[in-house]
Amino acid sequence: MSNAELVRLDETTWEIPASSRADMRVPARIFADDEILAEIRDDRSLEQLQNVATLPGVVGAAIAMPDIHQGYGFPVGGVAATEMPDGVVSPGGVGYDINCGVRLLALPLTETELGTRREAVVHELARTIPAGAGRHGALHLRDASLDEVLREGPRALPGVGTDDVERTESHGRIEDADPAAVSERAHLRGRDQLGTMGSGNHFVELQVVDEVIDSQAAEIFGLARGQITVLIHSGSRGLGHQVCTDYVRLMDTRLADYRIHLPDRQLACAPASSPEGRRYLAAMAAAANFAWANRQAIADGVRRAIRVVLGDDAADGTSQVYDVAHNVAKVEVHDGGRVCVHRKGATRAFPAGSEEIPTAFRDVGQPVFIPGSMGTASYVLAGEQGAMDRSFGTTCHGAGRRLSRTAARKQVQGAELRRELESRGIVVRCLSTKGLAEEAPLAYKDVDRVVRVVERAGLARRVARLSPIGVVKG
């Protein structure tokens, strides 16, 4: 429970002044409503946010999105920008699952046209896309081609459509990625994992667009009421986990050299301009490119599954809406200065007019996808100018956990949850019913409240709501 002093700035914004702790360099700012704030105060989120506000070179404020919850080092749902070139970069501020993110595909058919084939589609998705254990991906890469993926992202994969690349954040490639900065251990962990979903809260979900809120943006994004979509949630798998591990360990041993004092060892960091900082950014970029390639390979698997069950027209007509990262650090220009924006469980949300987003979206803003908890709605949002003004071009990334996995398992049985979901017409495929219980809706905040906060705060606006009709869980 946090006893941090909170000052309400407006309807959706609270602040912990920098003066509240001697080591804070900037204030901590939280986007929330009263109910969400009460939940946030139940764990160590705010203390962790105050810790982020101590990082050397941090500017503006350490920012929390309404889906914030306790993590390790950075809270999940945290944003921090550090001035370049000498502010720090913190691998823990990106997290172990570098470029964990979501990709939305739109199918050229409606729920009515899908009809009774939904179970067959979910079954085929589960057969096609490896989940759970680390190995056995669809693509086994030799070192040379793995390094090509680390440098180029999805473009290194055979047969990738230009639309998919165009409709991916940063075109699926962060520049200056260096495979040589990625350890042999990370290479070993990544070699067999391309095209695999992983475990935990990762999933592939079959959905229907059940509400269109902004019809102009929805049309531009290629979405219409009743349409079938597939949402993919995965990241950089063991390769990214190892990159983060390697550089947290390295920077932890260099803190004294840079005279950096931290309230939490997991915030280990180094000046972005230092040899350690530059090398981490090159390795992180490589892992991010790997993650985009991973979601591309999963999307290819989704199209194969659709082809098997629904035929060539449905597979060929399945288009990518967009792909966004929610665990990444990127060098961007804000308020005229170059900063390294750490997004840990937070999503870039650039507004209309941004040259960083695909031409097709420049009149309406960047698409953002906010998965709800399993069995509840997800949202498509569009970035707004308020995000540039208030949160370094960032919005939330999900509903945000409110209960631990143990607490969730105490309140619901996996088998019972599966029956409840199936009684609502949601087809479920998962490796473990225990894991199913851990991801139960009651373990998460109300995603409707979360997205309404970011909308009222002017960070992003709602475009469409997606309801699940099938889920394959990692």
Add this chain to the structure above:
Amino acid sequence: MFRFVEHTAELELELEADAPEGVLEEARRAFAELAGTGSGEIVECPIAIESPDLPALLAAWLDELVFLADTERLIAESAEISMDGPRLTGVVRGRRGEPRPVVKAVTLHRLSFQAENGVWRGRVVLDV
């Protein structure tokens, strides 16, 4: 003795033993409980770790178990280790299988490993 304590998003592990090697053994047991069991022949993996301090050694030891599970599909069933300060050498024995990929990584958040009143205690938060 090991136990998992409440954490909103991750797994926090508390460890206790009479000797520092015992804390590492408890960490191995906790990891095996999460990863499941293997089958077939026993496989041996030599292991050598050097860390800047004892808490970092605890994290690095678990890093090794995660790495073996992820790359070798090996679930450690026992270990013979000897410590010299924050250095460790020994052998891990286990069987191959399909380890449950619960643990992604081992964090330094709230990390500790020290003796208190003659009892060795460790704490580590695992990213899951």
